[in-house]
Amino acid sequence: EVQLLESGGGLVQPGGSLRLSCAASGFSFSSYAMSWVRQAPGKGLEWVSGISRSAGSTYYADSVKGRFTISRDNSKTTLYLQTNSLRVEDTAVYYCAKDGMDVWGQGTTVTVSS
Amino acid sequence: AIHMTQSPSSLSASVGDRVTITCRASQDIRNDLGWCQQKPGKAPKLLIYAASSLQSGVPSRFSGSGSGTDFTLTISSLQPEDFATYYCLQDYNYPLTFGGGTKVEIK
Numbered sequence: 344e345v346q347l348l349e350s351g352g353g354l355v356q357p358g359g360s361l362r363l364s365c366a367a368s369g370f371s372f373s374s375y376a377m378s379w380v381r382q383a384p385g386k387g388l389e390w391v392s393g394i395s396r397s398a399g400s401t402y403y404a405d406s407v408k409g410r411f412t413i414s415r416d417n418s419k420t421t422l423y424l425q426t427n428s429l430r431v432e433d434t435a436v437y438y439c440a441k442d443g444m445d446v447w448g449q450g451t452t453v454t455v456s457s
Numbered sequence: 458a459i460h461m462t463q464s465p466s467s468l469s470a471s472v473g474d475r476v477t478i479t480c481r482a483s484q485d486i487r488n489d490l491g492w493c494q495q496k497p498g499k500a501p502k503l504l505i506y507a508a509s510s511l512q513s514g515v516p517s518r519f520s521g522s523g524s525g526t527d528f529t530l531t532i533s534s535l536q537p538e539d540f541a542t543y544y545c546l547q548d549y550n551y552p553l554t555f556g557g558g559t560k561v562e563i564k
Contacts, residue, residue, distance in 0.1 A: 378553065380501075388493075388501065388544050390553040402551035405458070438500055444491055444546060445512060447500040 345369035345446050347439050352451030359429050359455070365422040365439030365448055373397075373417040376442040379424045381435035382450075391437070392424060407433075429455045459483050459547050463556030469564040476532040478559045480545035485525050489549035492521055492530045496541045504543075505530065535561070 351363040363379070378393040392413040393402040401413050412425040422439050436450040460483040470476050480490065488508035493501040503512045505521035508528055518533045532539055540563055545556040 380555075387542075387558040388495070388546075388555045390546075390555060393551055393553065404552050443503070443506060443548070444493065444501070445503045445506070447502070449500055 345441075347441065347446055347448035349437065349439055349448040349451035352437065352453045354454045354456065355429055356457050357429060357431060357455055360425070360427045361429065361453060363424040363426065363437055363439075363451055363453070365424075367420045367422065367441075370441070370446070372415075372420040377415060377422045378440045378442070378444075379413065379422075380438045380440055380447075381433075381453075382438070383432070383435040386435075389435075394422070426453070429453070431455050458552050459486060459549065459554050461545055461547055461554050461556040463545055463559055465559060466557060467560040467562060469562050470535050471564045472535055472537060474535045474564075476535050476539075476561060478530045478543055478545075480523075480528045480530075480556045482526045482528075482547055482549075486547045486549035488524045489547055490521075490523070490528050491546045491548065492519075493544045493546060494539075494541045495544065501544065532561075 346368045348366045376395050379391040381391050394413045398415050410428045414423045434455045436452050438450045439448045462481045490508045492505040495501040504515050504519050509521045520531050522529050542558050542560045544558050
């Protein structure tokens with residue numbers, strides 16, 4: 344079964360950091376680009392970051408550029424999102440998604456609050 | 458960044474109705490557009506890719522059309538399980554961008 348499973352979310356104070364993980368299974372992880380997408384409470388979907396198959400290229404939304412870092416370990420079939428300097432407005436459910444958006448994880452919740 | 462304008466933002470419809478949602482890109486994106494459905498508390502689900510290709514397992518009452526800057530998602534006969542929020546997404550280039558969403562509610 345093709346599956347993505349996120350973890351690493353939680354409650355953090357403004358200025359803090361979290362590392363999100365997305366474990367992939369059931370498909371050839373190294374053959375696909377991957378993305379992170381988030382959804383703030385009651386809001387729409389926002390693409391956050393993407394990474395190429397070999398991790399040679401990374402991409403970011405302006406809202407997170409310089410604060411978030413996407414990476415992947417193809418040997419562990421895992422995608423990561425290092426989130427630093429977190430702001431209240433980063434509060435959201437964070438999803439990982441396979442290239443083409445045909446496979447999504449169930450999401451992990453990040454809450455930034457003092 | 459490419460801006461995606463989706464309309465309407467919400468609509469009320471009855472079971473059996475034909476529903477049309479539109480998405481306009483701020484520049485030519487060829488056919489690099491997808492449509493996703495999201496139900497409350499759930500992850501999005503891909504319905505249509507490459508503007509008009511039906512994702513495997515998606516009912517044939519869903520269809521997509523368009524190219525360039527103007528795109529349409531049509532539900533030919535709305536079913537109870539179709540009440541949800543729908544988003545378009547351009548994957549022509551990075552940063553990828555979503556439309557603002559269309560909430561389909563029961564009339």
